Amino acid sequence: MGWTDERVATLKKLWLEGLSASQIAKQLGGVTRNAVIGKVHRLGLSGRATPSQPTRSTFKAPRAPRPVSSHPAPRRIEAHAPPVPRPVIYDEAPGSATVLTLGAHMCKWPIGDPSSDSFTFCGRVSDKDGPYCVQHAAVAYQPQQSRKKTSANELARSLRRYI
Numbered sequence: 666m667g668w669t670d671e672r673v674a675t676l677k678k679l680w681l682e683g684l685s686a687s688q689i690a691k692q693l694g695g696v697t698r699n700a701v702i703g704k705v706h707r708l709g710l711s712g713r714a715t716p717s718q719p720t721r722s723t724f725k726a727p728r729a730p731r732p733v734s735s736h737p738a739p740r741r742i743e744a745h746a747p748p749v750p751r752p753v754i755y756d757e758a759p760g761s762a763t764v765l766t767l768g769a770h771m772c773k774w775p776i777g778d779p780s781s782d783s784f785t786f787c788g789r790v791s792d793k794d795g796p797y798c799v800q801h802a803a804v805a806y807q808p809q810q811s812r813k814k815t816s817a818n819e820l821a822r823s824l825r826r827y828i
């Protein structure tokens with residue numbers, strides 16, 4: 666395909682609008698980017714302010730901002746907090762010990778609602794250093810455990826009169 670007057674006019678128009686040589690080549694069709702550049706030079710149009718970096722870019726969308734990590738702060742708090750055992754109310758089978766039968770070396774893991782008659786303690790043999798059995802100690806000291814803070818605090822308060 667040659668350079669008809671019409672195509673040259675289009676080339677001039679697009680070039681002055683700020684399109685890059687490759688964009689113009691695409692619009693015209695049938696010519697390469699190099700052919701466009703050569704024609705631009707021959708027409709004496711190359712004096713455009715920034716021919717290699719068109720001010721108008723139809724291709725690049727603005728970059729999306731980087732996604733902000735949603736949980737660095739809680740992690741830091743967790744790291745500084747001492748590992749305090751916080752019992753969690755679980756739906757689990759009633760324990761073998763009650764307030765009356767709970768002994769020194771029995772797991773003091775509370776099971777159920779402390780204000781109800783069905784409230785029990787785990788009652789299994791407790792770990793040598795802690796108030797809980799191995800399984801419940803693992804739960805109590807687990808840092809990632811999602812806890813219901815208020816219910817854990819309420820529980821601790823209500824247990825103070827027993828332990």
Ligand SMILES: [Zn+2]
Nearest residue numbers: 772787798801
């Ligand atoms: Zn236990």
